[in-house]
Amino acid sequence: MPTSAAKIPNEYLDILRTNGGRVTPIVSTLLLCLHASKQIYSPQQIKDELSEMLSCDVGFPTIYRAIDRLMQCKLIHRMHRDDGQTMFFVCRNPGNEHHHHFICTSCHKVFEIDMCLAHKYESHVSQRLEATITNHIIQLEGVCKECQ
Ligand SMILES: [Zn+2]
Numbered sequence: 016m017p018t019s020a021a022k023i024p025n026e027y028l029d030i031l032r033t034n035g036g037r038v039t040p041i042v043s044t045l046l047l048c049l050h051a052s053k054q055i056y057s058p059q060q061i062k063d064e065l066s067e068m069l070s071c072d073v074g075f076p077t078i079y080r081a082i083d084r085l086m087q088c089k090l091i092h093r094m095h096r097d098d099g100q101t102m103f104f105v106c107r108n109p110g111n112e113h114h115h116h117f118i119c120t121s122c123h124k125v126f127e128i129d130m131c132l133a134h135k136y137e138s139h140v141s142q143r144l145e146a147t148i149t150n151h152i153i154q155l156e157g158v159c160k161e162c163q
C-alpha cells in the first residue's frame with residue numbers, strides 16, 4: 016500500500032506541522048493505519064500493520080517514537096485494558112477542545128464524546144484539597160448500541 020500522506024485529512028497534517036515540523040513516513044503511516052480503522056490497536060497490531068504497509072520490519076522503538084509524537088499532538092490517545100495491555104486509537108475530532116472517548120468492549124470501536132463533565136468535580140476536589148488540578152483522565156467503556 017502506498018504511504019502517501021494525501022489520504023490523511025488535512026487537519027491532522029496541519030496539527031502535526033504546527034507541533035514540530037516534519038511528518039515522517041512512519042508517523043504518517045501510523046496515523047493512516049489508525050485513522051482507517053475506528054478501533055483500538057495494541058502495539059503488536061500496530062507493528063504488524065506498519066511492517067506490512069511499509070514492507071519492512073518496523074521495530075518497537077521506532078513505533079513508540081511515532082506514537083509519542085502523535086500523542087503529544089493529541090491526534091491519538093491511549094487506553095488501558097484490564098489485562099494491563101495499553102491500546103491506542105485516533106481522535107476523530109482532533110481540532111476540538113478537551114473531550115473524551117467511549118470504547119466498546121465488544122467491537123472495540125471508539126466513539127467521540129464532545130464534552131467534558133468533569134469541571135464541576137475538579138472544582139470540588141480543588142476546593143477540598145486546596146490543590147490545583149492540572150489534568151484528568153476518564154476512560155469510558157461499555158457496550159455500544161449496535162453490540163447490545
Ligand atoms: Zn476525540
Ligand SMILES: [Zn+2]
Nearest residue numbers: 119122159162
Ligand atoms: Zn460495539
Ligand SMILES: [Zn+2]
Nearest residue numbers: 114131132133
Ligand atoms: Zn475531561
